[in-house]
Amino acid sequence: MDLYQEIILEHAKRPHHAGLRDPFNAQVHHVNPTCGDEVTLRVQLSGEGRSAVIADLSYDAVGCSISTASTSVLTDEVIGYSVEQALSTFVAVRRMLTSKGADSGDEDEIGDGVAFAGVSKYPARVKCALLGWVAFTDALTQAGIDISATSAITSNTISSNTISSNTMENS
Amino acid sequence: MSDVALARAFTAQESAAIRGDFAILARSVRGGKPLVYLDSGATSHKPRQVLDAERAFYEWHNSAVHRGAHQLAEEATDAFESARETVARFIGAKTREVVFTKNATEALNLVTYAFSNAAAAGAMDGVEPALAARFALGEGDEIVITEMEHHANLIPWQELARRTGATLRWIGVTDDGRLDLGDLETVITDRTKVVAFTHVSNVLGTINPVAAIVDRARAVGALTVLDACQSVPHMAVDVVDLGVDFLAFSGHKMLGPMGVGVLWGRYELLAAMPPFLTGGSMIEVVRMEGSTYADPPQRFEAGVPMAAQAVGLAAACDYLTALGMPRVTAHEHALTEALLAGLAQRPWVRVVGPVDGKDRSGAVAFVVDGIHPHDVGQILDDAGVAVRVGHHCAWPLHRRMNLTATTRASFAAYNTVAEVEALLTALDRVPVVFGTEV
Numbered sequence: 001m002d003l004y005q006e007i008i009l010e011h012a013k014r015p016h017h018a019g020l021r022d023p024f025n026a027q028v029h030h031v032n033p034t035c036g037d038e039v040t041l042r043v044q045l046s047g048e049g050r051s052a053v054i055a056d057l058s059y060d061a062v063g064c065s066i067s068t069a070s071t072s073v074l075t076d077e078v079i080g081y082s083v084e085q086a087l088s089t090f091v092a093v094r095r096m097l098t099s100k101g102a103d104s105g106d107e108d109e110i111g112d113g114v115a116f117a118g119v120s121k122y123p124a125r126v127k128c129a130l131l132g133w134v135a136f137t138d139a140l141t142q143a144g145i146d147i148s149a150t151s152a153i154t155s156n157t158i159s160s161n162t163i164s165s166n167t168m169e170n171s
Numbered sequence: 172m173s174d175v176a177l178a179r180a181f182t183a184q185e186s187a188a189i190r191g192d193f194a195i196l197a198r199s200v201r202g203g204k205p206l207v208y209l210d211s212g213a214t215s216h217k218p219r220q221v222l223d224a225e226r227a228f229y230e231w232h233n234s235a236v237h238r239g240a241h242q243l244a245e246e247a248t249d250a251f252e253s254a255r256e257t258v259a260r261f262i263g264a265k266t267r268e269v270v271f272t273k274n275a276t277e278a279l280n281l282v283t284y285a286f287s288n289a290a291a292a293g294a295m296d297g298v299e300p301a302l303a304a305r306f307a308l309g310e311g312d313e314i315v316i317t318e319m320e321h322h323a324n325l326i327p328w329q330e331l332a333r334r335t336g337a338t339l340r341w342i343g344v345t346d347d348g349r350l351d352l353g354d355l356e357t358v359i360t361d362r363t364k365v366v367a368f369t370h371v372s373n374v375l376g377t378i379n380p381v382a383a384i385v386d387r388a389r390a391v392g393a394l395t396v397l398d399a400c401q402s403v404p405h406m407a408v409d410v411v412d413l414g415v416d417f418l419a420f421s422g423h424k425m426l427g428p429m430g431v432g433v434l435w436g437r438y439e440l441l442a443a444m445p446p447f448l449t450g451g452s453m454i455e456v457v458r459m460e461g462s463t464y465a466d467p468p469q470r471f472e473a474g475v476p477m478a479a480q481a482v483g484l485a486a487a488c489d490y491l492t493a494l495g496m497p498r499v500t501a502h503e504h505a506l507t508e509a510l511l512a513g514l515a516q517r518p519w520v521r522v523v524g525p526v527d528g529k530d531r532s533g534a535v536a537f538v539v540d541g542i543h544p545h546d547v548g549q550i551l552d553d554a555g556v557a558v559r560v561g562h563h564c565a566w567p568l569h570r571r572m573n574l575t576a577t578t579r580a581s582f583a584a585y586n587t588v589a590e591v592e593a594l595l596t597a598l599d600r601v602p603v604v605f606g607t608e609v
Contacts, residue, residue, distance in 0.1 A: 034561055035560065064546050068543075128545060
């Protein structure tokens with residue numbers, strides 16, 4: 001099974017940048033209603049608009065190895081980068097995760113994110129991998145960043161309501 | 172219960188014959204692995220006899236029931252009403268006390284809406300005041316449920332409380348997964364108008380002591396509603412013996428089709444209740460100024476009903492009756508005991524719920540130390556073993572057990588001890604993959 005890459009298990013065991021830290025511009029709380037997984041995530045920006053730099057991204061998460069590792073990779077891939085760069089990484093990760101195995105991801109673009117390529121073959125797990133990423137884009141919005149252009153770019157793949165639209169099994 | 176004690180699990184030969192009726196059990200998954208389906212608590216598979224019955228209805232009798240005077244309409248109506256008789260017989264009920272709904276969730280909502288609709292002007296006209304009073308709910312009144320309810324028997328009562336101003340209370344759950352009946356007298360009081368609880372927990376497998384709760388509810392004059400989704404498919408259920416006032420279950424968990432469920436209720440109560448969904452079929456006389464409604468069960472079956480599914484459900488009842496419910500119970504009990512024994516040998520697994528087979532059904536939830544249930548389920552799935560992971564629509568119960576999620580295996584008559592072994596073997600890969608070997 002190609003789902004549990006060593007790199008995912010490593011991130012899951014020792015998640016990077018874990019814990020909630022001050023200061024922060026915005027805090028969000030996202031839940032996956034199917035399984036009850038939760039993430040509280042804080043973003044701290046330095047600068048204005050899409051050129052602002054993500055100074056810190058801290059979080060407290062309860063979740064499976066996929067969601068924990070994905071949030072850990074998220075922090076590696078966006079802290080220290082501009083909002084513009086972070087959103088383009090998000091788009092690339094999301095494109096890969098929703099490709100049903102067609103897009104294996106570009107390591108230059110998404111770093112350790114490529115380890116999650118196998119997740120795209122398991123539709124029920126895509127939302128696990130996206131939990132932290134979607135929370136991150138929500139936190140940016142809460143912090144006053146306009147991410148609508150990002151949604152437009154990817155409107156043909158998946159929207160940020162994936163989490164809720166994927167919960168139909170949750171009777 | 173003595174016949175259950177005497178009943179035997181199915182022999183290998185009998186098991187093979189039963190499995191032969193379920194085409195889906197012969198398929199493979201995840202690259203050629205034989206399907207090991209241990210998720211019947213979510214939905215069961217359907218034997219050829221059920222599918223044939225549905226197909227025969229559509230191919231030979233199809234027509235809108237309770238409408239038209241042509242031959243097909245008569246035959247379809249007859250098939251639908253015969254299905255009602257069969258289902259009624261299966262649970263020891265009178266035929267006119269069986270209402271077909273789209274699922275158990277709708278059946279439970281139907282009861283909750285009887286309470287709130289009863290408050291509308293004129294809704295209870297003609298109903299004997301003492302009977303009407305049983306459905307009157309407002310501030311100061313209390314609704315009692317339990318902390319182990321499936322959301323289907325929880326949210327409708329929360330909503331009813333919100334609509335009426337009544338207070339929702341609940342019976343707690345002990346650490347070992349049983350209802351805390353020490354609270355019974357303090358939770359169910361003179362203020363209680365209705366007590367709704369599950370017969371068997373869909374997560375823990377606990378079989379609840381119906382008689383003790385019904386006795387207390389009766390003593391205070393409260394109505395009782397039993398969620399029998401996880402009992403009717405697995406044990407002989409007799410509504411008269413249980414002594415409850417309402418009972419709900421779904422077809423698809425008991426080898427029947429999706430899209431059909433059942434509400435059983437005492438006739439005098441059904442007859443007092445205002446309708447839930449309204450429209451065609453459920454009426455008596457319709458005038459522009461206002462209308463009157465049919466007697467139960469038609470009063471609660473607005474629109475063209477799911478006749479083919481009801482026919483399929485009746486075939487499922489016949490199928491289970493032919494297997495013999497005591498033997499189904501005995502067989503699933505043997506599987507449950509085998510799984511509990513296997514899990515007990517693995518110190519890194521903890522069963523959530525009763526750890527022995529006493530007063531317990533074949534839903535077995537467990538957690539693996541340090542590994543999220545989604546990951547456990549994924550490893551099992553990779554071996555072709557289908558289980559449920561998550562909170563199983565019982566989020567407050569998980570919270571009570573200090574868990575966000577569990578892995579749950581659940582059985583039906585077609586499962587085998589070999590499948591329990593397949594689950595255990597696949598489970599042994601979990602600590603290997605995640606490097607938590609001790």
